[in-house]
Amino acid sequence: MEATAKTLPTIRQLPPNLINQIAAGEVIERPASVVKELLENSVDAGATRIEVSIVGGGTEMIRISDNGCGMTADQLPLALASHATSKLPTDEDLFHVSTLGFRGEALASIGSVSQLTIRSRTDSDDAGNEIQVRGGVIEPPQPCGCPVGTVMEVRNLFFNTPVRHRFLKTAQTEKGHIVEAFTRIALANSHIHFVLNNNDKPLYDLPVTERWSERIAAFFGGEIADALIPINSDDSQIHVQGYVCDPSVSRGNSRMQYLFLNSRHIRDRSLQHALGEAYRGLLMVGRHPVCFLRMSMPPELIDVNVHPTKLEVRFTDGGRVYSRLLQTLRHHFLTTDMTQRVGPAPVAPDADLTPAPRSELGMPVRAEQAHRQSVIEWARTGNSPAEVFVSPARGDDSGGGGSAMAPAPDAATRSIPSFGSVPGFQPFPGGGSPPMPHEAAPKPTTDSASDENVAPWDGPPAASPDDSVIDHPAVCHLGFQVHNRYLVTQDEKGMVVIDQHALHERVLYERVKTKVLESGQSLESQGLLVPEPVSMTPAERTAVLDHQDTLAQIGMEIAEFGGDTIVIRSYPAMLKNKPPADMLRTLMESVLGGGEKPEPIELLNHLLSTIACKAAVKAGDPLRPEEIRALLEQRDLYNDTHHCPHGRPTALFFSRDELDRMFGRLGPRARTSK
Template sequence: MGVIRVLPPSVVNQIAAGEVVERPASVVKEMMENAIDAGARRLEVSVERGGKDLIRIADDGQGIGAEDLILAFQPHATSKLESAEDLHRVRTLGFRGEALAAIAEISKVRCQTRRADADEGSEILIEGGVAGPIKSCGCPPGTVMEVRNLFFNTPVRRTFLKSDSTEAGHVAETFSRIALAHPEVHMTFRSAGKIVHDLPAVAGVRERIATFFGRELAESLLWVEGKLDQVGLWGYVGHPSQSRSSTKGQYLFLAGRYVRDRSLSHALNEAYRGLLMVGRNPVAFLNLEIPPEEVDVNVHPTKIEVRFRDPQRIYSHLLSTLRQTFLSSDLHSRLQPVPGGGRPVEASPSPSPSYPPATVWSPGGPSVAVPNPSRPEPSYGLESEFADRQAVASWFEPSRPRAEPPHIPDSVGQVQPPEWSRSLPGKFEFAEAGSFDEFTRPSEGAEPLATQAVPPLLPAAEPTRAASRVAAEPVLHSKAIQVHDSYLIAETSEGMMVIDQHALHERILYEELRKRVAEGRVESQGLLVPEPVHMAADEAATLLEHAGLLAELGLEVEGFGGDTVLVRGTPVMLSQLQPERLVRDLAEHLATQPLPPTRDGLVAELLHMVSCKAAVKAGQKLNADEIDALLARRELAADAHHCPHGRPTALIFTKSELEKQFGRI
């Protein structure tokens, strides 16, 4: 007897479910797309326990006839394709006919549906792929799909699901992607019986962006529009001041479908080259209009990955359109002092000359422009009280003609000394004996730092190591200058040393934070008014999952309902950082980066990130006192030769090497 056998249909469907249904959010995506394909103008999504217990999708689309109801849950049964040629011109969001069959195989499904011309509706119950009889029922036109006990008959898959809040966050992210792609549909999202989003139909996507990402970001967006033959591009991109630490703020839609493509992401980042600091990523909400025969969406079961017939052409069109947008926009962003003193703040970008026409997607075809003269012109005012540490004095030279390519000036101008310098002991003194939290300028008659008693910055077991390292390395003299606002050149006993100011300060902060965490004495400073931070739902859920660990680092956060997190306290050592930026970057990092499996590894990962965010940046001008303070603290660091990420903090050039280069020896 042979060993090859045909698998039963139920096993085939469970295998397909493993590709199509990864988690509850996958079910929400497939059913929302089916509703939009059916012409729905109102769509309601409800989940319980993040979708593990219940997912309910209700729409007012065209519904399913009683004669087609049982076929809708059969594998490879669809109304959207008739022949293989149709795969080369797909115009709908769904087309394979796999999703409903796969979902019904691993859950308990109830479907109530009615066409507008029918006198009554139809209902079917399916449990683990076994369908019951079709019954008549009363229901409004449209379809209501209920999916209960997902993965009930595949318990191994269910154990791999995350916490309820994390799964609800993934569902909310899926909901936001579809809501951004289809602003013409009224959408409602409920989680655990509470309304998270109630989004009326709007003409343009800007209001939806403001709902999900905040008014400040929405008001600073730049309108993008371009057409090359039959390839169209339109949407919004963020002002360079609205960058992110990850690519999660980049949304690319193709014919109303959220997609990911490495080449297009590279084109987007390339367009921002010279406008963003290293490690920052742009924000974008872009829609592509491409003839269906020029793109293949049948690449992956999730339909997120696509392939273009001429990818280089699409890449060039995106890159050139964005660059033309930047050249025709006023991107000046200068630092101005806060009224009454304090840190400099970033001035608002100049407003756009006109409000772009709103563009919407119709379910059956391309987008159409809808004029909206009644909408007020955006103010583009950035209401942030504190300046971004990575801000520069201006994005372009003031006298440079707009037609020339973007240019970042070599000098960012004179600014007030940054507050981070308060945490350096160079020519500063401690406010209290043994306190590392606050520093003040020495008063008149105060002892110089060399004669003051400085508490050790290293654990008791490490002074010998630090002392031997300092003795082995060249001794720094007091002469030091800053070049390119990024590097320090200091004279040593053997020659000279070129120091990366950001890498060195990052190492110093990391060692101090690590020591305090190990000793359990990371002081937290409560905010006088707790600060609410609105972020993506999955990021908020992930952040709250690690709230206990963050509290050990001095950052106190708690849920505030919906997608909002309330910041109640920040580490005293990092009080100069904006709480909103710190929390956003931590949330993005936790939600997007692979995390170490152990608690100690996760603590180290977070300390790496926090110290990087708090450290002085490349391109930031330092005065003489700040340079001396930074170099003085270097001598107290245990591993000053490398930053926490492994990059060298300094390069040493001996006197003999210099003399060889100049031909003296």
């Protein structure tokens, strides 16, 4: 059989116009890409006012005018040439990029797939010049009348590449993408006046402002503006400044995370992960934080030449940038009272907006000073009170160690895990706890026959000579239980309603986290007299065996048994009333349901929060007065007690002004009553 001769393909140089059309596929994806590239050019030109007008979602017309430095007649044809730019005077400048654009591809790519007209004039010229490009064909520049600056008009985008045109969405969808591109540039440059018109109707008119929060409010409204928390940190090279939103305002995706590096909007997975870690325990699962952060650092520490869209960057020391952002946010959260408030929080015009000082432990300085004094007194007297629910039993003036409180009869049928029930884990020597820095304990009860005989409230505080001014302690821990699930108490400025399960869960989580993550120890475990076999699917069995070491840190020892069965040899002591097999499956749900293999630290955090949730008191559990008091006392001694580890708020704060307003004590009606 005669072999068929193969014809060698001919290698040829692609024409410049085809090269530009291929490059346009990377740089110009849709009309929003044109707006982004042209806006960046206007910002680099030093403009103080930029106006954008679009028609038909940008496919019919895009016009961007600015009052920047402009271009001369001989510069116009060169600006349209491929890889021609004024932003890299030398080769070394590629590693010290300080402008938004630098690749010299945008105008050539846009001109190859549209009908482009450029009018420009410099301050030193008496008249401007105009140049037109039709599908990559450049016409000679002509004189024209125009103000100082540049006007770029793009019509019939993708008219000569019908395949690309067919992939465009509706005009409304494309307009949405343009608004997003406009938002990113306008947010990063609040010192520039921006205007956006759609079909000859104004959408945005954003004057210059020195307060970045005003520019944010103009785009995202009052809900976001009212929840902004200012952030500012500087370590001489990495400066982080801007706003994050209160955890009560979140989104189901990360699109509301605006990160700007040297005025350039970027997307970086490591920085988004740092945001998530900073908000860990403050947001519900599946929710994402909202932020507007501006970072600045020397250009030589970053590489922006990663992708033609310039949306991705690389850091010389990514770990340092990650740590700076994470530490900045966590430090601010730890030093701010983030208890969720009900109703507006009125602030006097001359009020001090500086948050109350807090210690490194995250508790108010005033409370910590009192707490330290109590510890000194505790050490001096040698008292070693036994720890029950959270705090020691007190009310004995003999100076000896207090005994554990006897549980009420109805408590015998339920198990309320105590804060001291983690075997071998005591925060103070001697196995006890120091007295808490608060008011005297409630009156000791002599009749424990039933909970009905235990008064849940010691009565209102004694009246002050001037009943309009009552001097309360920093936190009043006399509280009572409502519906066996909420605790009601007060502080200096209002009333606080607390979810008992959420607060107990947070305190337990902080204690076990300190032990496991910071001290490097393992939770106390209880060996099973008879190891419990558990039948699992192959995927479940593999996941469990892959994380044996992490499970051992929380007190659960796992071993192979054979087939698809594993055995549990030991179990966390604080979960003694939970079936080991059910608890193991609950712990591993996140491993199998997450889609990706979690990092060990993430898995350990999840396991600890799950254990805290299972061990905490539940809604419906009645608490004795001393248990209520002890739980409230712990609120000041741990970090982030305003949210449970899963992001639910632990408390709602009603200010006294808000209560007065709700009861009609503020306003005209207040004059008719007392």
